[in-house]
Amino acid sequence: MKKSVLFGALTLAGLAAGAAQAATLDDVKARGSLNCGVTTGLVGFAAPDANGVWDGFDVGVCRAVAAAIFGDASAVNFVPTTGQTRFTALASGEIDMLARNTTWTFSRDTDLKFDFVGVNYYDGQGFIVPTALGVSSAKELDGATICIQTGTTTELNLADFFRANNISYVAVPIETNAEGQQQYLAGACDAYTTDASGLAATRATFENPGDHIILPEIVSKEPLGPLVRHGDNEWGDIVMWTLNALIAAEEYGVTSTNVNELAAGTDNPEINRLLGTEGELGAMIGLSNDWAKNAIAAVGNYGELFEKNIGENTPIGLARGLNAQWTNGGLLYSPPFR
Amino acid sequence: MAITTDPPVQGFRLSQLIYDTRYRSMTIQVVAMILLMLFFAGLVSNTMTNLASKGKTFDFGFMGRPAGYEISQSLIAYDAVTSTHARAALVGILNTLLVAFLGCILATILGVLFGVLRLSRNWLISRLTAVYVEGFRNVPLLLWIIAIYAIITESLPAPAAFRTGEASMILNDSVAVTNRAIYMPAPVWGANSTILIAVFLLSLAGIWAFRRYAAARQEATGQILPVLWVSLALFFVPSILFFFILGRPVSLDYPALTRFNFEGGMQLRGSLLALWLALSLYTAAFIAENVRAGILAVSKGQSEAAFALGLRPNRTMKLVILPQALRVIIPPLISQYLNLTKNSSLAIAVGYADVRATLGGTTINLTGKELEGMLLMGLFYLLLSLLISGAMNIYNARKQLVSR
Numbered sequence: 073m074k075k076s077v078l079f080g081a082l083t084l085a086g087l088a089a090g091a092a093q094a095a096t097l098d099d100v101k102a103r104g105s106l107n108c109g110v111t112t113g114l115v116g117f118a119a120p121d122a123n124g125v126w127d128g129f130d131v132g133v134c135r136a137v138a139a140a141i142f143g144d145a146s147a148v149n150f151v152p153t154t155g156q157t158r159f160t161a162l163a164s165g166e167i168d169m170l171a172r173n174t175t176w177t178f179s180r181d182t183d184l185k186f187d188f189v190g191v192n193y194y195d196g197q198g199f200i201v202p203t204a205l206g207v208s209s210a211k212e213l214d215g216a217t218i219c220i221q222t223g224t225t226t227e228l229n230l231a232d233f234f235r236a237n238n239i240s241y242v243a244v245p246i247e248t249n250a251e252g253q254q255q256y257l258a259g260a261c262d263a264y265t266t267d268a269s270g271l272a273a274t275r276a277t278f279e280n281p282g283d284h285i286i287l288p289e290i291v292s293k294e295p296l297g298p299l300v301r302h303g304d305n306e307w308g309d310i311v312m313w314t315l316n317a318l319i320a321a322e323e324y325g326v327t328s329t330n331v332n333e334l335a336a337g338t339d340n341p342e343i344n345r346l347l348g349t350e351g352e353l354g355a356m357i358g359l360s361n362d363w364a365k366n367a368i369a370a371v372g373n374y375g376e377l378f379e380k381n382i383g384e385n386t387p388i389g390l391a392r393g394l395n396a397q398w399t400n401g402g403l404l405y406s407p408p409f410r
Numbered sequence: 411m412a413i414t415t416d417p418p419v420q421g422f423r424l425s426q427l428i429y430d431t432r433y434r435s436m437t438i439q440v441v442a443m444i445l446l447m448l449f450f451a452g453l454v455s456n457t458m459t460n461l462a463s464k465g466k467t468f469d470f471g472f473m474g475r476p477a478g479y480e481i482s483q484s485l486i487a488y489d490a491v492t493s494t495h496a497r498a499a500l501v502g503i504l505n506t507l508l509v510a511f512l513g514c515i516l517a518t519i520l521g522v523l524f525g526v527l528r529l530s531r532n533w534l535i536s537r538l539t540a541v542y543v544e545g546f547r548n549v550p551l552l553l554w555i556i557a558i559y560a561i562i563t564e565s566l567p568a569p570a571a572f573r574t575g576e577a578s579m580i581l582n583d584s585v586a587v588t589n590r591a592i593y594m595p596a597p598v599w600g601a602n603s604t605i606l607i608a609v610f611l612l613s614l615a616g617i618w619a620f621r622r623y624a625a626a627r628q629e630a631t632g633q634i635l636p637v638l639w640v641s642l643a644l645f646f647v648p649s650i651l652f653f654f655i656l657g658r659p660v661s662l663d664y665p666a667l668t669r670f671n672f673e674g675g676m677q678l679r680g681s682l683l684a685l686w687l688a689l690s691l692y693t694a695a696f697i698a699e700n701v702r703a704g705i706l707a708v709s710k711g712q713s714e715a716a717f718a719l720g721l722r723p724n725r726t727m728k729l730v731i732l733p734q735a736l737r738v739i740i741p742p743l744i745s746q747y748l749n750l751t752k753n754s755s756l757a758i759a760v761g762y763a764d765v766r767a768t769l770g771g772t773t774i775n776l777t778g779k780e781l782e783g784m785l786l787m788g789l790f791y792l793l794l795s796l797l798i799s800g801a802m803n804i805y806n807a808r809k810q811l812v813s814r
C-alpha cells in the first residue's frame with residue numbers, strides 16, 4: 073500500500089489513506105498506544121467518568137488489549153464514534169479496533185470487509201416507553217413515533233418488525249444516544265428503541281427511571297462484539313484471544329486479585345498456559361508470555377468486568393442471562409488455550 | 411554606406427523555451443498541465459491502491475439493492491423493505507430540493523424586508539434590524555439549526571398534552587402545533603375539482619393580462635387603473651363563485667388525535683420546520699445586506715429627481731430605486747441561493763432526511779461505499795448549483811439595462 077498521501081485528497085471522502093493494513097500490531101507498537109473506537113457516551117459501556125477517564129464494559133476490552141500488548145492498560149486513545157462514523161473510522165485506519173456495542177452481522181463481516189473477533193455481550197433489540205403511555209407490548213405501538221439511531225442494525229430491525237406485524241410507525245432519526253434520550257424525554261417520540269442493554273444503560277441515567285418501562289419483546293438477535301479490519305489476521309487474533317482470555321479466566325476462577333498469585337504456578341496446566349507460566353502462547357501471537365496475565369490484572373476477568381460496569385449491583389442492573397458462562401447455562405464459551 | 415544587417419539566422423535552441431518571452435508562457439503552461447495531470451494520476455492510482463488493499467471495489471451496484479431503512483419524510487412512495495438505495499437517494503434528493511426551494515423563497519422575502527427596514531429612518535427599527543442581521547450572520551448556521559429545533563422539541567407541547575387538555579388546537583380546532591410537527595387540514599379534491607382549478611388558473615391568467623393592459627394604457631394615456639383592486643377581485647371572486655356553483659368540490663381533511671399522534675390532514679415536521687426557518691433566517695441576513703447595498707448604490711440624485719417630479723416615496727422606491735437596485739442585488743443573490751442549497755446538507759443535525767442523510771449517511775454506512783456515495787452526492791450538488799445559477803443568470807440578464 074502506498075504511504076504517499078497525496079494532499080490527503082481522499083480525506084475529502086472521509087477515507088483518509090491511513091495506517092498500513094498488513095501490520096496493525098507494528099503500527100500500534102510504534103505509536104506506543106492503541107486507537108480504540110468507542111461510543112460517544114453510553115454509561116456502563118463506554119463513557120468518560122468525572123475525571124475524564126474512559127470507563128465501561130466496552131472500554132474494558134480496549135484496555136485489556138492495550139495491557140496485553142504494552143502491559144499498560146492506559147496506553148489507549150479512545151475515539152468516540154457514532155453509529156454512522158464508526159465503520160469509516162475503522163476502515164480508514166483511524167482506529168485499530170472498534171468496541172462499540174456493534175452487532176455482528178453477515179454483511180458487516182463480509183461486504184463491509186471487517187472481522188468480528190467474538191461476542192462480548194449477547195443482546196437483542198428492545199423498546200422503552202413512558203409508563204404513562206399505558207403500552208404493555210411493542211405490538212401496540214401502531215402509529216407511534218419512534219426515536220431510532222441512524223446507521224444501526226436496530227434501524228433495519230424496526231422496519232422489519234413493524235412490517236411483519238402489519239403496523240406502522242413514524243421514525244425520528246437521531247445520531248447519538250444522548251440525542252435520542254433528549255428527544256425521548258421531551259416527548260418528541262413515544263418510544264425509543266435500541267439494544268436492550270443500551271436501553272437499560274440509558275434508563276439508569278434518567279431522573280425518574282421508574283416512570284419508564286422496557287417492553288418485554290426482544291425483536292432481534294444482537295450479538296455485540298469487538299471488530300477489526302478484514303485482512304490482518306495476526307491483529308485479529310490478538311484482539312480475539314484477549315477477549316477469550318478474559319472469558320476463560322472467569323471460567324477457571326482467575327481474577328484480578330489472584331492472578332499474580334496464580335501466575336506463580338498452579339496444578340491446572342490450562343491456567344498455567346493462559347498466564348504464561350507454561351508454554352509459549354504469547355510468542356505465537358507476537359506478544360510477551362504474560363500478555364493474558366497483564367490483561368486480566370488490568371481489567372479483571374469477564375465476570376468482574378461485567379459486575380463492575382453493568383451488573384446487577386450497578387444502576388444499570390443487567391442480569392448475566394445469556395452472558396453467563398456455558399457452565400452456568402449461558403453462551404460464553406472460550407476455546408481452549410493450548 | 412548602407413549597412414544592412416540581417417538578424418542573425420539561428421536555429422531554435424532549447425534555452426529559448428525559458429529565456430525567450432515568445433515561448434516562455436507556452437512552456438509554463440505545458441509544464442503546469444503535466445504537473446496537474448501527474449497530480450490527478452497519482453490521486454487516482456493512490457485511491458485504487460488503497461481500495462484494493464482494503465479489498466474494496468469501485469462500482470455502483472449497491473444502488474440497486476434494497477435499502478432496508480425507513481425514511482421519515484418522503485415525497486414519493488417509498489417502502490423500507492423493498493425500495494432500493496437508488497430510490498432512497500431520490501427521496502433524499504427531493505427532500506433537499508423541497509427545503510432549498512422553500513428556503514430560497516422565505517429568505518428572499520425576509521431579506522428584502524429586512525434590507526429595506528435597515529434603511530428605515532426610524533431609529534429603533536433600523537437598530538433592531540441591525541441586531542438581527544449581525545446576530546444571524548455571525549453565528550454558525552449549525553448552531554441556529556440546533557437551537558431552533560431544540561426550541562421546537564422542548565417548548566411546544568407533545569401530542570399527549572392535547573389529550574389531557576393541557577394544550578389545545580388552534581384556528582377553530584383545525585391546526586395542532588406540537589413538538590413533533592404542525593398538523594393542519596389538507597384539501598381533499600373531490601369530483602369537479604379540476605374545473606375549479608382550471609377556473610383559478612384562468613383568473614391568474616386574467617390578472618396577468620389585465621396588468622399588461624393597464625401598464626400599456628398608462629404608458630399611452632397616462633391614466634392609472636385600480637390594478638390592485640381588480641387583481642384581488644379576479645383572484646378571489648371567480649374561484650369562490652365556482653366553488654359554490656360546483657357544489658363545494660373541495661373539502662378539508664382535519665387532523666385528529668389518535669392513540670399516539672395526530673393523523674389525517676397534512677403535517678409540517680419539526681425537523682423540516684427547524685431547518686427551513688434556520689436556513690431562511692440565516693441566508694436572509696446576508697440577502698438583507700445585499701439589498702441594502704443595492705439600494706444605497708442608486709445615487710441620491712435619482713430619488714431627488716423623482717421627488718421633484720412629484721412621485722410619492724413608495725412609488726419612487728418601486729419605479730425608480732428598486733429597478734436600478736435589482737441590477738446590483740441579483741448577482742450576489744445567486745450565490746446566496748447556492749449557499750442556502752448547499753447549507754441544507756446540515757439537515758442531518760435535526761434528522762431531516764435530505765440526500766446527505768440518506769445517500770450520504772445511512773446508505774454509505776450500510777454498504778461501505780464511501781467513495782461512490784460521496785462522488786454521487788458531489789455530482790448532485792454540482793448539477794443543482796449549476797442549474798440554479800444558470801436560471802438566475804437568465805433572470806439577471808433580463809433585468810440588466812437594455813439600451814434602446
Ligand SMILES: N[C@@H](CCC(=O)N[C@@H](CS)C(=O)NCC(=O)O)C(=O)O
Pocket residue numbers: 110111112113114153154155172173174175221223224225226247248249250266267269270271294296
Ligand atoms: N447494536 C446496534 C446498535 C448499536 C448502537 O448504536 N447502540 C447505541 C445505544 S445501545 C449506542 O451505543 N449509542 C452510543 C452513542 O450514541 O454513541 C448496531 O451495531 O448497529
